[in-house]
Amino acid sequence: MKKSSFMQKILNAPYMLWSVLFIVAPLIMVIYYAFTDATGAFTLDNISQIGDYTSTFILSISYGAVATVICLIIAYPFAYFLAQTKASFQRVATMLVMLPMWMSFLIRTYSWITILGESGVINSFLGIFGIEPLKMLNTAGAVILGMVYNFLPYMILPLYTVLSKMDNSLVEAAQDLGCNKFYCLRKIIFPLSVPGIASGVTMVFVPSVSTFYITQKLGGGQITLIGDVIEGQFQTAYNYNLGAALSLVLMVMILICLGVLNYFTDSDDDGGVLI
């Protein structure tokens, strides 16, 4: 017993040090900046100014939520079907899901302009059938599509992990007992995949809420989300304090959202499922 606690300390020491230095300390910096002004004196001005950005916050969270839900709707059947294919195919398919992430996020987003544009790929295709070009770029839909596209793998992978590891005998038992397919899905498969849903939702929701490149490229600068505002504070207005205060509020709001999520998923264990 003693030995293992000594070992445990040795093993944990580097990580503890690391997390105090590079996880906790930066957060303290954010809090410090949020509550001080340019001269370093304590102030609540930054926090009180945040009221001006309420609508942007709400808009960002709504966009993030919509993108997350769409990701879930697309990814769940995908992961479910994938888990039923041959093992060798599954191996290739999971890598194929990850592969796009190895190409630059910026280039991937950029190519959507070519696909969605007024004389882009989709509209040229529709044009063959004599359909009038649709306006797809610079709409809310384009921004959400960008989010769904970029973060979909983060939803698929954890879902696939839980679904592929699920004990099939449970499903078979339920079916033997006269359970129909839909009921089986609702009462057995779905509850068992909740941890995967929880980590997938986290990994999609958080980056969607705070993104700024996607809105600039696919939203034509017409849709401003909180990521754009924060970036502007740091890069255009040189207002680090307001930027830090906005970041702090964003962080708290995301934590609240995830807290609600945790309430529903009731995942009491300390590790989600990733891949």
Next chain:
Amino acid sequence: MKKFFSLITALVIVLSVGLLPVYAEEDGIFSQETIEYYENLGLQGTVLNVYNWGEYIDDEEVDVISQFERLTGCDVNYTTFESNENMYSKLSGGGVSYDIIIPSDYMVERLMAEGMLLPLDYNNIPNYNKYFDGEKYGHLVENGISDYAVIYNVGTTILIYNKNYVKEEPTSWSVLWDEQYKGKVLMFNNPRDTFAIAQFILGQSINTTDPADWDAAAELLFEQRQKVKPEYVMDEVFVKMESGEYALATYYAGDYELMVENNPDLGFALPKEGVNTFYDAMCIPSASQNKKGAEAFINFMMEPEIALANAEYIYYATPNKAVLENDEYSLADSEAVYPENLTNAQEFHNLPIDTLQYMNTLWMKVKGENDTQGLYFGFFSVIILVVIIIIINIIKKTKMKKYYNV
């Protein structure tokens, strides 16, 4: 899976070694004299950190950086930024030490005012006196700016239009407010340039510090947003104007020449209210660790061969006399790049931080004005729904507990 790992490692090695380019040695573009000058500077083994705009130096016809490294033996770390503000944040954060930066006009002034630049020693930049066109561009760097900065490129903001949509050459910026071009207008996605256009229309100085002026300009931009729903873009302007889907855009003069190569239907105009003339200049930040190398670099950038290559690559106006006199220079006759009789051009100057922050707040308001009414409703109904479900769940649980306990 183990194999996968070793394969990754193998691939990484292949990528990093195999992809390293084999440079074509471009000999013979410099005279022996020039080569000796740079060789004898004693820069061998030193490091030079260059921080430039993206795509703002020739790396195709003449690989400028490699040539400089080859001649001087100096090792260049070349990195790029996408806006003056972005560069300033990096610099003022204090975490970095660059030797050469290339900010624009107002940013040069700002850096000067904050003591973040080193004065240049023109003895180490002999090409300046030889090639800089002081008659034409000297007025841009008056008031001591030339002690700190050497102009790299000059440009103007112009109005670009598509002749298929806009039949007559527009003469005023106000065409950007014309409702018949709704959804077909592109504006800058940066506050300073976009506000300047509204300020030209209002007849204000583009360097005003009066909040009322900024309010009026923001009001005008807001009106534009309501009327024509412009898109705020930067480099996407190339794709969008070349595709022929948009009627009007505001951008920088040289870039118009690049666009018109791909779409001959485009035209440009210099609106009567005035245009903004800007310059980007090479400066040495005060944190520089290799001032001599930096000065050699500035001098090198003014070598006729290099300046020509850069001018042909960037398409902005060069203040280098040797390039303008060169017959091979293809843009010498471009009216967009070298406009004649610019009577009402204004330049950007540094603004106080209060004004900048006020501008940014207004900018966020202009851009961020989303249609939020329905959104608020949806958002709050979702929250209420969630709360109700949580309460029901809690009631259920306590009931269950009671049931099992009894």
Next chain:
Amino acid sequence: MTKTSPLSKFYLALVFVFLYAPMIVTMVFSFNGTESTYIFDGFSLQWYEKLFRDKATMDALKNTIILAVVSATIATVLGTMAAVGINLMRNKYVKSSVMTVTNIPMMNPEIVTGISMMLLFVFAGVMFNKKDVLGFWTILIAHVTFQLPYVILSVLPKLRQTDNRIFEAAQDLGCHPVKAFFKVVFPAILPGIIAGAIMAFTLSLDDFIISYFTNGPDFQTLPIHIFSMTKKRVKPDMYALSTLIFAAMFVLLILMNMAQSRSDKKQRRKQKEGNE
């Protein structure tokens, strides 16, 4: 249960089309004859040729790969150690607080992580009076930090599945704890470690926002290099580069799959022989 209906196959294919549509566009336009990434005008290889001559891009690519490999390695080692340590923890409160801290970089928006890191580094730079703190080391620290939770969270479940008694039994039989760990526990959690490492590597390659705030003059990664083209334009040479990376990864994937299926076959044959 291994039956797949044609409908589900169609659905899988559809999602893959969605995931790969931009890749296809990227590939096609990397062969474009003009500078446009929107209108295809003639086939040419000029962008590939230009790409190899572009030193800044090549440097950025090299930096990106070095950073991904080094940071993923450090994060994997540190994260695995931490996961083993956390798994051994007895005190519930310490354990849960450590887990909360671990989750922070994952739950934190990237932009906040990036900014907070930058503020910290700059603050440290001022404290130690060092003018050029931002550079390779800061970006490396930032990357390791945001990768750590992913490594820890993919190793921990595997650790929980392994029976601790085997580890103890090995020690009782006179095996040194370190040796016992590598002989008994390590093979069991290896899939988790590899999964974590791949995830870390991928996240590092994919990251733009955190790098954007923490990079310095001597170390620019590819996403930042591409982002800085915002004023001029992204030319097809970037598409060519993406295509090359993609092609390389694709070939690698095929090779890996071939190797795997061969070893699977071997194993099956062995089992058969054993049965006979």
